[in-house]
Amino acid sequence: MPGEITRISGLPSDIVLRALLDVVDDAETVVDRAGTVVAWNRAAEALYGIPAEDIVGRPITDFFALEALAVHSVLTTGAHIDHAYHRPRPDVHVLISAAPVRDEHGEIAGAIAVERDMTVLVRMGEENARYLVQAQGDMLRTQTVDRVLQTLTAPGGPRHALVVGARGTGKRTVAEASHRLLRLQGPFLAVRAEPRAAALMDVALFGADGSLILSPDARREGWLERAAGGTLLLQDVHLMPSAVQAKLALAIEEHRFRPLGGHRDLPLRCRILATAPTADAVDPALARALPMVELPPIAERRDESLLLFHFWLTRWAKERGVIPPRLSEEAAGLIQAYPWPGNLAEMVQAARRVVSMAEGEVRPEHLPEAVRALHLKPARRRVPLAHQSKELERARIREALEESGGNKSRAAQLLGISRAALYYKLKQHGLDDVMRSRPPASRD
DSSP: OTTOOOEETTEEHHHHHHHHHHTSSSEEEEEETTOBEEEEOHHHHHHHOOOHHHHTTSBGGGTSOGGGOHHHHHHHHOOOEEEEEEEEETTEEEEEEEEEEEOTTSOEEEEEEEEEEOHHHHHHHHHHHHHHHHHHTTSOOOHHHHHHHHHHHSTTSOSSEEEEOOTTSSHHHHHHHHHHHTTOSSOEEEEEOOOOOHHHHHHHHHOEEGGGSSOTTOEEOOHHHHTTTSEEEEETGGGSOHHHHHHHHHHHHHTEEOOBTOSSOEEOOSEEEEEESOGGGSOHHHHHHSOEEEOOOGGGOGGGHHHHHHHHHHHHHHHHTSOOOEEOHHHHHHHHHSOOTTHHHHHHHHHHHHHHHOSSEEOGGGSOHHHHTTBOOOOOSOOOTTHHHHHHHHHHHHHHHHHTTTOHHHHHHHHTSOHHHHHHHHHHTTOHHHHHTSOOSSOO
16 A cells, blocks of 8 residues: 555564564654554653553553643544654653544544653753842843854954844844844844935934035934944844845945935944845845845744743833742643743733732743643533634634734734735635724724
8 A cells, every 4th residue: 555654674563563663762652543652662661651561552541631631632633743742650741742543444443642851841840940030130132042152243254243043032132132142332223124215324323424415514423323332233224125125235245334315334333233034135235245144933942931931921010010930740741731822022911811810839820821721621522623723823813813812913923924814814714894883992
């Protein structure tokens, strides 16, 4: 049968399956339709302390409570589980994905579960996060930020750079930290580029001389002059008109620039850091002139989620004049399991919400609905294959609309999507009628 593994170099399929299961670092479990364990890899042995010879061939319910079994949920509903937070035992926290195994007739013949151990991260992460936030004060440093800083500040490293990444990944934090580490004498000037007319942006960036402004002797300093001796952070540089981006690229390559209407060049004396979502969004001339450094989204930095969340939890608690609440193990597990697609904008709002609700300890019910939706619960009915992800998305949209008071521009920002994309999602999930039936808190 095409696609079916029977033998490789004379090896039986069960030996091949065992070898495949044992080369991965995550715990993997395979059960048949009756819930009998048919495969249990080495990572599962290490995670649960149960040797394969003791569990294979026996009902999995001999070792785990039925309500704590993801494979039981899959066998019951036929639905996939994708990166859900799960606590199969009181002392174990995992990020789990599971799927049914079907026979040639499309009937459920068993289930497979893949579990990533998060126990150490959950237990140690909360305490370590508190310590690091207290030690670092108002400038949060993570392993990812430090790796980027090493590139920006290393001897022979890029003097100027293009820092790319989705909104909320920490691009400004990196720029400020690198300015401090380099001990630059000049100012740290952060400005946000705008898609304004090329002439206006030209004057804002390069300045202007002569009769173009007030009088032949008048001058207007641009950002490049004002940041002399320090760092100029151009946020969202891709929004600048292409002609201005190309002129900036030339200034970087020649180490000098000329104000609009001027008759002489001025030396480029500041360090330029520009930010954009991707290098492709930037004018090609500027992309070639600036070495690129990338900051990945929070979804790819799960081991840093608790540290980031604690930073904002502590900041909001200080603003309210209260002691930052501690995280329960389940709350910490959910925070680390959740991918935070809205990056820091979403996390900041979640931390603000928690501080206003929790007293002493943060429990799952204090977290936003979208985060709580990631908690694996025993399914009692057959659901569509993509039901879980759709419900999670719908929950996040409703929550963002509630937090923004119905302001769709703000809601889109919290979700990390464009306003047009939000309108599409509202219609897709049948939420547009809901929003039309209630007046917004402010003009959108």
